[in-house]
Amino acid sequence: MIxxxxxxxxQPASAPQHFSAEPLDLLILGAGAAGMMAAISCxxxxxxxxxxxxxxxxxxxxxxxxxxxxxxxxxxxxxxNAGDIDFLIAQFGRNGRFLSPALRHFDNTALRTWFADQGExxxxxxxxxxxxxxxxxxxxxxxxxxxxxxLGVVCHAGAGCAAAHVGWNAASGLFSVRTADGSVVQSRYxxxxxxxxSYTRMGTTGDGYRFAESLGHQIIKPRPAIVPLLCxxxxxxxxxxxxxxxxxxxxxxxxxxxxxxxxxxxxxxxxLLFTHFGLSxxxxxxxxxxVAELLEKxxxxxxxxxxxxxxxxxxxxxxxxxxxxxxxRKLVKTMLAQLVxxxxxxxxxxxxEIPVEHPCAALTGRQMHTLTEYLKACRFQVHQTRGFKEAxxxxxxxxxxxxxPNTMQxxxxxxxxxxxxxxxxxxxxxxxxxxxxxxTGHLAGWAVAQRLANG
Ligand SMILES: Cc1cc2nc3c(=O)[nH]c(=O)nc-3n(C[C@H](O)[C@H](O)[C@H](O)COP(=O)(O)OP(=O)(O)OC[C@H]3O[C@@H](n4cnc5c(N)ncnc54)[C@H](O)[C@@H]3O)c2cc1C
Numbered sequence: 120m121i122x123x124x125x126x127x128x129x130q131p132a133s134a135p136q137h138f139s140a141e142p143l144d145l146l147i148l149g150a151g152a153a154g155m156m157a158a159i160s161c162x163x164x165x166x167x168x169x170x171x172x173x174x175x176x177x178x179x180x181x182x183x184x185x186x187x188x189x190x191x192x193x194x195x196x197x198x199x200n201a202g203d204i205d206f207l208i209a210q211f212g213r214n215g216r217f218l219s220p221a222l223r224h225f226d227n228t229a230l231r232t233w234f235a236d237q238g239e240x241x242x243x244x245x246x247x248x249x250x251x252x253x254x255x256x257x258x259x260x261x262x263x264x265x266x267x268x269x270l271g272v273v274c275h276a277g278a279g280c281a282a283a284h285v286g287w288n289a290a291s292g293l294f295s296v297r298t299a300d301g302s303v304v305q306s307r308y309x310x311x312x313x314x315x316x317s318y319t320r321m322g323t324t325g326d327g328y329r330f331a332e333s334l335g336h337q338i339i340k341p342r343p344a345i346v347p348l349l350c351x352x353x354x355x356x357x358x359x360x361x362x363x364x365x366x367x368x369x370x371x372x373x374x375x376x377x378x379x380x381x382x383x384x385x386x387x388x389x390x391l392l393f394t395h396f397g398l399s400x401x402x403x404x405x406x407x408x409x410v411a412e413l414l415e416k417x418x419x420x421x422x423x424x425x426x427x428x429x430x431x432x433x434x435x436x437x438x439x440x441x442x443x444x445x446x447x448r449k450l451v452k453t454m455l456a457q458l459v460x461x462x463x464x465x466x467x468x469x470x471x472e473i474p475v476e477h478p479c480a481a482l483t484g485r486q487m488h489t490l491t492e493y494l495k496a497c498r499f500q501v502h503q504t505r506g507f508k509e510a511x512x513x514x515x516x517x518x519x520x521x522x523x524p525n526t527m528q529x530x531x532x533x534x535x536x537x538x539x540x541x542x543x544x545x546x547x548x549x550x551x552x553x554x555x556x557x558x559t560g561h562l563a564g565w566a567v568a569q570r571l572a573n574g
């Protein structure tokens with residue numbers, strides 16, 4: 120049994136667990152961002168209503184809570200985004216409206232205030248990304264784990280504590296959850312927030328979809344999202360590690376794009392990173408959910424990258440013409456390196472069949488045209504994503520029309536709640552997905568506290 124466990128504490132991975140024989144008020148599956156925030160919200164709401172603290176327990180399959188939060192933002196934890204509520208909603212595409220009540224209940228300002236009250240102030244960086252002042256995800260997890268302990272919430276963590284089977288008994292009005300070690304825990308209310316099936320090594324293997332389905336919920340096909348892409352152009356591997364700032368990535372399918380489940384806008388504008396297998400970086404990652412869906416219909420999916428999006432095609436052609444006329448003795452690759460990283464400049468010259476030591480004066484009209492094409496509309500044939508193993512989030516999940524957005528309560532069973540990444544909601548990189556988990560988790564915890572108070 121783990122109470123107020125610090126994220127640094129050594130964990131007895133398979134310590135025997137002692138589950139109370141008495142049914143709990145609330146059992147939470149998954150001590151991730153949503154689960155921990157739900158436990159906190161339920162306890163704090165009870166205190167605000169001058170009610171006794173509810174009997175809450177969390178089952179977590181990892182040896183400690185918040186493992187996935189620890190890897191967020193490269194270990195710095197980009198815990199939310201500074202955008203206003205409408206902006207946040209828009210990031211989630213067609214399904215974003217569902218989030219409106221949860222965000223109005225507990226938005227990014229409320230989240231930052233909550234963390235500041237725990238001694239964990241935050242600050243804004245570029246693109247509205249919010250990080251803890253500590254720049255360490257560990258302190259974010261510690262703040263939540265500490266508060267959970269103060270509120271008397273018990274977190275059972277370790278492989279044996281993984282929820283294995285979930286059942287509902289209408290006669291007793293109780294959920295029974297069987298754990299991997301064969302124990303059974305009973306509870307009046309159940310919150311499932313075990314995440315999606317991305318980054319499987321962190322314990323998120325899609326268990327929640329099975330639980331939700333067994334309780335009557337439909338699952339929208341899970342797909343990897345915020346995931347690097349593999350492309351056929353072999354030359355990209357030579358650029359491994361090269362980052363290009365502020366590019367535009369567009370899906371270049373000539374026929375009208377089919378109506379996609381995401382309803383998210385393209386193109387994507389942000390930074391791009393070349394990897395040994397293909398493309399990554401926010402501009403690509405944020406488009407990857409759509410690409411993953413398209414790959415089921417088209418292979419390969421063509422992408423067009425504009426490396427110099429601030430110059431129009433005409434401006435770019437005029438610039439090359441001016442280099443030719445006015446900077447004739449300078450090398451083309453040297454001039455190009457003013458626009459893109461040197462290694463990419465060298466590669467674009469090679470692709471445009473411009474010799475390494477070519478001076479600008481020697482540029483032909485055809486070379487200028489080809490170079491402009493490579494700069495403004497470089498084509499990549501994507502044939503695969505890196506899959507769930509490397510996806511940061513899972514698109515798809517529990518169908519939203521079976522969940523009440525005002526409470527996160529299941530419309531199929533009023534004792535069941537769902538929150539976080541398990542829902543059919545996916546945002547881009549930039550703090551949106553953690554805010555989704557925190558907001559829906561907080562709302563679910565609040566709603567359970569209301570139900571408990573009303574008997
Ligand atoms: C590398 C990486 C970096 C990321 N960076 C950011 C970022 O900076 N900002 C951002 O907004 N988002 C980021 N994300 C996404 C973010 O981590 C998720 O959106 C968020 O954690 C989802 O919260 P959740 O509580 O729904 O699920 P999770 O945080 O995934 O928590 C679910 C928990 O349930 C547990 N679990 C699973 N199955 C069971 C079971 N059967 N029984 C018991 N427990 C179970 C898991 O072990 C896990 O602890 C990142 C993701 C990755 C992989």
